[in-house]
Amino acid sequence: MLRPHLRIDSFAREAPYRRPKGGGAGQRDYGRAFGAHAEALKRDLATAWAGADSLLAARDEVVGEPGTYVAFSTAVDAPLPNLEWRRDGLRLAAAQRDADGRAAGTIFVPDAARGFLEDKLTGYGTRQTAKGRPENESRFSPVDRFAAARLENLWVDTRALPRGPDPEWWECWCWPDRLHNFEDKARALGLPVSADRLLFPERTVTYVHATESAISRLVSGSDAVAELRLGRDTAAFFTGSARADQDGWIAAFLELIEDGRGGDAPAVCLLDTGVNRAHPLLSTFLAAGDLHAVHEAWGVDDQVGHGTELAGLALYGDLTHALQGTARAMLRVSLESVKLLPPEGFPPNAPANLGLVTQQAVALPEIAAPRRPRVFCLALGQSDVSGPRASSWSAAIDQSAADASVDKIADRHRRLFVIAAGNVPDGLDEAAMEDWDSHEVEDPGQAWNALTVGGVTQKTRISERDRDHWRTAVGVDALSPYSKVSAAWARGVAPVKPEILLEAGNRAVDPADLSHWSGLDSLSLLTTGHAVTTAPLSISWATSAAAAQAAGMAAELMADDPDYWPETVRALLVHSAQWTSPMLAQFKALASKADRMRLARRVGYGRADLERARRSRAASLALLAQASVQPFVKDGSSVRMNAYHTYELPWPRAALAILAERDVRLRVTLSYFVDPNPSADAPLAPARYRSFGLRFDLRKRGESVSTFQKRINDLAETPDEDLDLVEPDAARLFGAKSVSAGSLHTDEWRCAAADLIDRDRLAVYPVGGWWKASRRPEICNRAARYSLVVTLDAGEADIDLYAEIEQLIAARIAAEASVNIAR
Secondary structure (H helix, E strand, O other), X not given: OOEOOEEOHHHEEEEEOOOOOOOOOOOOOOOOOHHHHHHHHHHHHHXXXXXXXXXXXXXXXXXXXXEEEEXXXXXXXXXXXXXXXXXXXXXXXXXXXXXXXXXXXXXXXXXXXXXXXXXXXXXXXXXXXXXOOEOOHHHHOOEEEEXXXXXXXXXXXOOOOOOOXXXXXXXXXXXXXXXXXXXXXXXXXXXXXXXXXXXOOOOEEEEEEEOHHHHHHHHHOEOOEEEEEEOOOOOEOOOOOEOOOOHHHHHHHHOOEEEOOOOOOOEEEEEEOOOOOOOOOOHHHOOHHHEEEOOHHHOOOOOOOXXXXXXXXHHHOOHHHHOOOOOOEEEOOEEEEEEOOOXXXXXXXXXXXXXXXXXXXXXXXXXXXXXXXXXXXXXXXXXXEEOOOOOHHHHHHHHHHHOOOOOOHHHOOOOEEEEEOOEXXXXXXXXXHHOHHHOEOEEOOOOOOOEEEEEEEOOOOOOOHHHOOOEEOOOOOEEOOOEOEOOOOOOOOOOXXXXXXXXXXXXXXXXXXXXXXXXXXXXXXXXXXXXXXXXXXXXXXXXXXHHHHHHHHHHHHHHHOOOOOHHHHHHHHHHHOEOOHHHHHHHHOOOOHHHHHHHHHHHOOOEOOHHHHHOEOOOEEEEEEEEEEOOEEEEOOEEEEOEEEXXXXXXXXXXXXXXXXXXXXXXXXXXXXXXXXXXXXXXXXXXXHOOOEEEEEEOOOOOOHHHHHHHHHHHHHOOHHHHHHOOOOOOEOOOOHHHOOOOEEEEEEEEEHHHHOOOOEEEEXXXXXXXXXXXXXXHHXXXXXXXXXXXXXXXXXXXXXXXXXXXXXXXXXHHHHHHHHHO
């Protein structure tokens, strides 16, 4: 019997967080002879000044403060050193880490501050602090060398730096207080600058059309540019093959469809190529007023087919079996469409920045129907841009999801984005597919606040007669051969992507020619086609199809409970996910937490299941909480940690004792949205990208409550990079460091039921973020909201865990009510 999830919102108890004295990591010893090291770095600087002066000898008149970019690199695995002195104008520009683990960065040094930096190096080599350590040791000790920077040192794109005489759109990440200098210099050079802007706490992104030589003059002739990327975005999407006329199937299926929508039914808003509303399976659930386009001249119809295909998948899922069935279906969600990309014959956006276009697209349906809950589905991506580094597109999605441009937290309107992970390209042979981990989740799937969807497949039957001797690329319940992964991303630094999997189809392989991999109709999903009169049914495949199905599931959850936050819907979909049998066998074969996390970066947290996301069962249930906590507080002139939450879980001790040695599974999912800050050091230190961070931990077996609380205080003080040093929890599948990045954290405990009997305390505690670094009370004193889902699953055990927990919740609520009456 299906039952509603159990709410434990009122079980959160707030406790003051006090940083333990003497906590934190000490200064790492790099084996430096500090005096000699300081002199070597000063010689590097002298060479850098000479090289820079030579490079900039012919620079134009500088708009702003004249200065030099200086590159630096660190020892292997050293943290990025803080080489900024803002009061004296020294600023960190670009930063990244190379394959050997060395941090490489660039700082802007005003000409007038050269002596200042040299004096700081002299102090490092000759003076000591009261504790007997060199002055500025943490700043200079990790640095191996300085050098004059070139344009390449500001280039952080995965695509090649544009060379040659042809102008390109350049994406320029500028310091906000110096953007006017950039604009003035560009104007003086006669370079077109876009009026569009993306605004982040420490960067403003703008676009200029220039050649490589012109951008060099612009950078050297102003004091504004921190990073450079390519401003030419391309989105990959897929067309479907036409099918024979299936009007009879469609007419019969329409007889089974019931419209169960209420007044403000939630909607799936497709940010895609438009939708052809004339399709009989779509017209009832897609009003004419809910069709939009970023530019009116584009029209709202779908000339490509991609958006119409996704619309059918969002509403109905795969139609392959549904069209042949007789079961009635009640639909409770609507569709919306925003054409995000120009149709054929129209010029691309100038510059074609999809971050800006996406934010414009989001506003259109919200203006038209401001009270309607919705989930945004984005199944377009840049196949040539991948990796965990925030792009202007992914950061814009993070900003929009958190509504971070609105200062007052209570006034924010948060949004759920469901994004496709991206697709392994066609034309690969079997050997290339063996290197699956090199096919990284593509932009903007790295967005922290979005739910990124990959693919799994159960399609292994090839029905095409001319291909009956072929074999499928993967077997039943395996990762779809279309799905990109994040296995190459750094553990503890990059979020886990994709988080969930859904059906994405399979590929076929010609055994006589292993270089011939092909998608087939029989290995794809059936959906609505845009050519309504000639081919009303079409096929869809890959992670676009998976993302559309996930968006439809999210909208169904919104229809179940209008009070669910977007963060909660995301958490429930992850809660519902389970690894398939082949995937679970892979996990069980791995002993290392790092290896398990690497596997999770391929297969996410499993295949999502709408029924599990919506309802609990007797032996498999979810405890759900939506809560807010203030992570930081301004205390005089400093900002410190403020509070954390503990939950005394309503724990089914009697039922767990009966189960005793039977294996059970406990999954905890914590979901929240961060305000993004895509600064230079954010890729190396997640605390610089996020506004705040939250973590969770569970009381250990035999651990007293007071010991548990002390351990949580110690954990909250531990930097992310040192979480491997924390005493491990053997029953925990991934471990503290593996779930430290991103804004959605999931971990599991798989053990005998008896081992969970006294593990009834759970803590949600804060870790640092850029809010904490702010001195402004209206920022550092902000509250942060989160959603928590605790899943207890005893599989097919014949026991009612749900009933015992439900009684415990009712008894506690009654007891608290009687206390309140007595007061």
